[in-house]
Amino acid sequence: MIMIATAVVGVFVFCLFFVWYRKPNNFPPGPRGFPLVGVAPFLGKFPEKTLAKYGEKYGNVISIRLGPKPCVVLNDLEAVTEALVKQGESFSGRPHNAIISELSQDYGITFIDSGDLWKTQRKFGLATLKKLGVGKQSMELTINEQISILMNKFKALNGKPFEFKEMIRKCFANSTCVVLMGCGYPYDHPTFEAILSNLPEGLAAVTIPFLRHFPPFRKPYQRVLKKVETLRGIIKDVVEEHKVAFNHENVRDFIDYYLIEMKTNREGFKEEQLHQYIMDLLVGGIDSSVASIGWGVISLIHNPGIQEKLRKEIDQVIGDCSPSMSHEQDMPYMRAFIQENHRFKTLAELNVPHCTKNRVKIFGYEIPKGTMIFTNIWNVHNDSRVWKNPEIFNPERHLDENGKFVKSSHVIPFAVGYRSCIGKILAKFTLFLFFTNFLQKFVVLADPHDQLPSYDKDPKSTFSSPYPYPVIVKER
Numbered sequence: 001m002i003m004i005a006t007a008v009v010g011v012f013v014f015c016l017f018f019v020w021y022r023k024p025n026n027f028p029p030g031p032r033g034f035p036l037v038g039v040a041p042f043l044g045k046f047p048e049k050t051l052a053k054y055g056e057k058y059g060n061v062i063s064i065r066l067g068p069k070p071c072v073v074l075n076d077l078e079a080v081t082e083a084l085v086k087q088g089e090s091f092s093g094r095p096h097n098a099i100i101s102e103l104s105q106d107y108g109i110t111f112i113d114s115g116d117l118w119k120t121q122r123k124f125g126l127a128t129l130k131k132l133g134v135g136k137q138s139m140e141l142t143i144n145e146q147i148s149i150l151m152n153k154f155k156a157l158n159g160k161p162f163e164f165k166e167m168i169r170k171c172f173a174n175s176t177c178v179v180l181m182g183c184g185y186p187y188d189h190p191t192f193e194a195i196l197s198n199l200p201e202g203l204a205a206v207t208i209p210f211l212r213h214f215p216p217f218r219k220p221y222q223r224v225l226k227k228v229e230t231l232r233g234i235i236k237d238v239v240e241e242h243k244v245a246f247n248h249e250n251v252r253d254f255i256d257y258y259l260i261e262m263k264t265n266r267e268g269f270k271e272e273q274l275h276q277y278i279m280d281l282l283v284g285g286i287d288s289s290v291a292s293i294g295w296g297v298i299s300l301i302h303n304p305g306i307q308e309k310l311r312k313e314i315d316q317v318i319g320d321c322s323p324s325m326s327h328e329q330d331m332p333y334m335r336a337f338i339q340e341n342h343r344f345k346t347l348a349e350l351n352v353p354h355c356t357k358n359r360v361k362i363f364g365y366e367i368p369k370g371t372m373i374f375t376n377i378w379n380v381h382n383d384s385r386v387w388k389n390p391e392i393f394n395p396e397r398h399l400d401e402n403g404k405f406v407k408s409s410h411v412i413p414f415a416v417g418y419r420s421c422i423g424k425i426l427a428k429f430t431l432f433l434f435f436t437n438f439l440q441k442f443v444v445l446a447d448p449h450d451q452l453p454s455y456d457k458d459p460k461s462t463f464s465s466p467y468p469y470p471v472i473v474k475e476r
């Protein structure tokens with residue numbers, strides 16, 4: 001009896017091992033890791049760096065097992081362009097993931113699979129952001145208005161140390177709220193504080209969803225779920241207020257434009273979809289800009305010489321005028337600084353995962369429909385074939401011998417192709433207007449009672465973001 005049981009268990013384990021070990025035909029090469037968890041235990045604190053190392057051994061398109069499923073990693077710009085741009089439609093899906101489904105209820109834009117619903121929602125989103133002034137002077141005024149409130153707060157601090165990230169978060173949350181909801185809030189408004197404290201953080205268990213049921217992943221998952229439900233409740237209330245105040249003659253914001261589509265019963269435009277869409281824009285829009293500015297200010301503190309050069313350029317080009325996007329053309333050093341900031345600290349190191357919509361061929365390999373795809377944006381930004389000493393922050397690398405700015409196709413913080421970021425222009429305006437306004441008026445220093453702020457990333461954030469850090473800003 002014991003022998004039969006042992007044989008049955010043995011056959012079962014063998015089958016499990018066989019199923020796990022088997023690769024689809026002509027699948028890209030790569031490490032297999034352990035049954036059930038794949039390479040997850042080997043990825044370490046910096047999965048993007050480990051995957052880049054695998055790339056050195058196996059090539060620019062590699063396969064890994066993460067959990068029970070085979071996945072593919074695009075490890076350099078050539079592979080990223082081939083997949084996300086040249087074969088963009090085939091690579092535009094989003095993988096089905098139990099955690100994401102529970103959190104997003106399969107609505108919104110960021111996590112829904114590409115198809116008719118995603119296409120109409122994305123088209124609507126891009127067109128509406130444009131109608132609301134994104135990319136135009138009216139948006140510039142909105143952002144500058146919020147930045148000017150922030151600058152006055154800096155001034156009032158009179159050289160006292162303060163926590164930088166939390167302060168700027170309020171400013172950029174407000175400019176996002178103006179676009180989406182039509183109003184900015186006083187910084188201590190309860191709704192505003194509730195929005196900010198309930199923006200969900202990143203989840204370690206997201207790539208292997210069953211882990212959410214077990215410690216140590218269960219508690220963080222429950223916390224994020226609660227935050228998402230609270231945030232959804234706040235958004236529902238804001239939408240209800242919009243319905244009551246709606247006026248066809250005065251369409252104010254993203255929600256109003258969405259309500260118009262709902263009134264015509266346009267397919268796919270319904271209330272749950274609107275709630276999650278706003279949530280996706282708040283989550284995608286606020287902490288990304290805050291993280292990028294947060295890293296940039298750390299680099300300014302670490303490199304006072306770069307700060308000085310930027311101020312000199314601001315004095316020459318803008319003087320005492322109000323900074324505007326029209327100044328950008330004449331500011332090669334500022335553009336180089338911002339491009340280097342995007343390169344040096346990649347916010348979405350492995351991008352939001354994609355998934356193949358059909359069977360695809362790439363560089364002779366075959367990838368079945370439904371395979372999860374990671375884009376190693378970090379490795380594009382740190383590829384030593386392209387970047388000399390990539391670990392050094394150096395804006396000069398983006399200037400030619402005449403001091404002209406060189407836009408690089410190897411800097412892709414917003415990803416590329418069908419699913420690339422829809423808030424790219426808004427983010428571009430925000431970063432440029434923040435750094436020009438800030439350095440026109442202030443010098444930023446580390447708190448002398450503290451260490452220099454660290455380049456380590458805070459594991460709690462959705463995007464790669466610094467830990468909170470204190471600074472001193474002194475008026476020039």
Ligand code: HEM
Pocket residue numbers: 109110111122176280281282284285286288289292347348351352353413414415416418419420421422423424426427
């Ligand atoms: C520095 C700032 C930002 C960075 C680095 C960034 C980066 C990204 C990346 C890497 C993606 C995934 C692209 C892909 O799946 O291939 C993405 C998607 C997205 N971003 Fe951003 N983003 C930023 C700012 C914003 C802002 C300001 C908004 C909106 C207000 C926004 C809204 C979105 C949305 C809705 C998506 C999903 C698009 C889709 O799935 O079709 N992002 N972003």
